[in-house]
Each structure stands twice: as C-alpha cells, then as structure tokens.
Amino acid sequence: MIKFRNVTKTYGEVVALKNISFEIDKGEFVFITGPSGSGKTTILKLILGEIVPDAGEVWFNNINIAKVPAKDLFKLRQKIGCVFQDYKVIAQKTVEENVEIGLAVVGITEDKWTERVEKALKLVSLYARRSFFPAQLSGGELQRVSLARALVINPDLILADEPTGNLDWDTADEIMGLLTKVNKEGKTVVIAMHNKEIIAKMKKKVIKLTGGKMASEKII
Numbered sequence: 284m285i286k287f288r289n290v291t292k293t294y295g296e297v298v299a300l301k302n303i304s305f306e307i308d309k310g311e312f313v314f315i316t317g318p319s320g321s322g323k324t325t326i327l328k329l330i331l332g333e334i335v336p337d338a339g340e341v342w343f344n345n346i347n348i349a350k351v352p353a354k355d356l357f358k359l360r361q362k363i364g365c366v367f368q369d370y371k372v373i374a375q376k377t378v379e380e381n382v383e384i385g386l387a388v389v390g391i392t393e394d395k396w397t398e399r400v401e402k403a404l405k406l407v408s409l410y411a412r413r414s415f416f417p418a419q420l421s422g423g424e425l426q427r428v429s430l431a432r433a434l435v436i437n438p439d440l441i442l443a444d445e446p447t448g449n450l451d452w453d454t455a456d457e458i459m460g461l462l463t464k465v466n467k468e469g470k471t472v473v474i475a476m477h478n479k480e481i482i483a484k485m486k487k488k489v490i491k492l493t494g495g496k497m498a499s500e501k502i503i
Contacts, residue, residue, distance in 0.1 A: 284309040284440065284471055285330060290339035292325055299325040300495045302339070307473060307488075309439070312466045314482050315475045317492035323475035327442050330473075331363060332356045344439065361389040364433030368445035370425040372417045378404070378428050379413040385432040403435040407461060423454035430461060441465060443474040447481060455481060 285307040292300040300322045307313050315323050328334045329341045335349040342348065344362065351359055364385070372381045382400050391399070404410040407427040417425060426446060433441055443462065447455035459481060466472045476482060482489060491498040 284311075284344060285473070286340070286342040287326070287329075288340040288342070290329065290336045290341060292322075292329065292334065292336050298495050300329075300336075300492075303492075303495075303497055304339075305490055305497065305500055307471065309471055310466070310469060312463070312472045312485075312487045313474070314485070314487055314489045315473065315492065316477055316479075316482055316489055317498070318477065320494075321492040322495045323477075323492060324444055327365075327444055327473070327475055330440075330442060331365070332359060357389060361436060362439045364436055364438035364441045366426070366429050366433050366441065366443040366446045368448040370417075370429045372425055372428055374417050376416070377413065378409055378415050378417075378420070378431075381417070381428055382432045382435050385435045389436050391436065399435050399437070400431075403431040406434060406464075407431045421454075422450050423457060426450060426454075426458050427461070430458070430465075434465065438470065440471045440473065443472070443476075445476055446474065447476070447478060459485060 287303050287305050290300055290303045315326055317323055329336060330343060332348045332351060340347055340349065343359065346359065348359065379400055382403055383396055386396050386399060401410060404413055407430050409424065409427050409431060412420065412424065420428070441462065447458055450458065462472050490500050
C-alpha cells in the first residue's frame with residue numbers, strides 16, 4: 284500500500300529524512316516513532332502529497348505521489364483519513380457539522396452525508412452529542428470527533444499524528460482502542476508517535492527514526 288524508496292527530504296539546510304526506505308502493507312497497524320525532529324511528521328506529509336521528496340519515491344496504492352498533478356491530489360486524499368494532535372475542529376460548528384467537513388473537503392455529495400455521519404459518530408460513541416459544540420466536549424471527545432471526521436470518508440488509510448499527545452493515559456488508551464477497532468475492520472493505520480509506553484503496550488510494527496534516518500523496523 285505504501286512504499287518509500289530511498290527518500291530524502293530537506294528544509295533548507297535541515298535534513299528531515301535521508302535515504303529512507305520501507306513498506307507498509309494493506310491492513311497493517313504501524314507506528315512511526317523517534318524523538319522530536321526525527322522526521323515522523325514529514326513522512327505523513329509526504330504520504331498526503333503536501334510536500335514532495337527531494338530524492339527517491341513515495342508510492343500509495345501503486346501511485347507515485349510526486350507525479351500526481353496538484354489538481355488531482357484530492358482524489359488520492361479521498362482514500363486517506365487524518366487524525367491530529369490538536370483535533371483541528373471548528374469551534375463555531377457542532378460535532379455533526381465538523382464531521383461533515385470531512386465529506387465536503389473530498390467532494391462527497393450532500394445526499395450521502397446524513398448516513399455517513401451517523402455511522403461514523405456511532406462508531407466513536409458520539410452520536411448522542413452530535414449537536415454539541417467543541418467547547419462542551421472533553422479532550423477525549425474532541426479527539427473522537429477528529430477520528431469520526433477521518434472515518435466518514437471511508438478511507439483505505441488512517442494517518443494519525445500524535446493522536447494521544449494531549450490526553451491523559453485512560454483517554455489515550457480509549458483512543459488507541461478505537462484505532463485498533465478500525466484496523467480490525469480492514470483499514471490500514473499509521474501513527475506518528477513518541478510515547479514509548481503506548482507503543483510497547485500495543486505490540487505492533489514499529490518504524491524507528493533517528494535524525495531523519497532509519498534506526499530500526501520491527502514488530503514488538
């Protein structure tokens with residue numbers, strides 16, 4: 284599903300990734316880990332096509348992402364749901380409206396919104412709070428809104444960037460349980476994370492980066 288082939292990415296004089304190669308198969312649950320500045324978020328941005336490599340190739344579903352015209356990137360992103368550490372919800376919109384944004388962004392017609400949003404909110408146990416505003420929700424609930432927005436487009440791949448970074452241990456455990464459930468339903472899950480305790484508990488495939496280079500790749 285995802286292939287990095289000798290990928291290098293720099294920001295000015297800063298080398299974010301250097302000659303990185305790995306593969307992630309469909310249906311896998313993978314952590315990308317390493318200290319701050321090791322290149323974790325850069326990998327996610329490359330998969331999304333937000334940036335392109337300076338050298339090497341990034342493939343998703345047999346498509347070389349760097350070769351996709353900017354006007355066609357939205358088609359690729361219809362297959363990718365994103366979950367962020369800072370939730371990225373809109374304060375003036377309800378839970379339901381925030382999830383609908385995910386459908387609007389990828390161009391799903393409005394006649395399909397109601398059924399999809401209901402299904403996504405029920406999956407993350409937020410349907411009863413669909414009319415609430417973000418200020419009325421806890422951090423864990425906000426992260427579930429973010430996850431529902433990622434799931435509502437029915438993606439092949441879920442990308443999560445430090446999805447538990449702002450959460451207490453019990454709430455983080457709950458979010459990881461939801462991501463595990465999503466993975467068991469057939470979706471590939473890739474998480475950028477530095478929390479060693481959560482990674483050790485999950486016992487999934489881990490790609491470890493150090494200074495933009497591959498340090499190891501293993502299942503723990």
